Amino acid sequence: MALVAFALSVVGTLVPPAALGGVVCGHLARRQIRRKHESGDSWALAGLILGYLLILLSLAGLLLFGGFVATMFGIMVFV
Incomplete structure (x- = not known):
């Protein structure tokens, strides 16, 4: 089980839900x-x-991406 935990965490670098x-x-x-x-x-x-x-x-990363998207939409509203 310990090796499975480590393997899933490593796979989580490519597939983030596997980290859970x-x-x-x-x-x-x-x-x-x-x-x-x-x-x-x-x-x-x-x-x-x-x-x-x-x-x-x-x-x-999700928070940063959401912040960038919100900023871009905020900027586009004023243009």
Whole structure:
């Protein structure tokens, strides 16, 4: 599960919704690793960090794009 979390987070660089799956799988993997004393916590943590970072960058990009569009329409109204 930890490798799936990391893989989904990496795929999230091309397909942003996959980063959300990486975050969910990362949390599930860390809980399973703690409960069963397994290895792979670093993979799950890397998937979580990358997934959250990609989600944050995606949201920032959407806000910037929305701001640019709103500005352009605002400028076009006054022209």
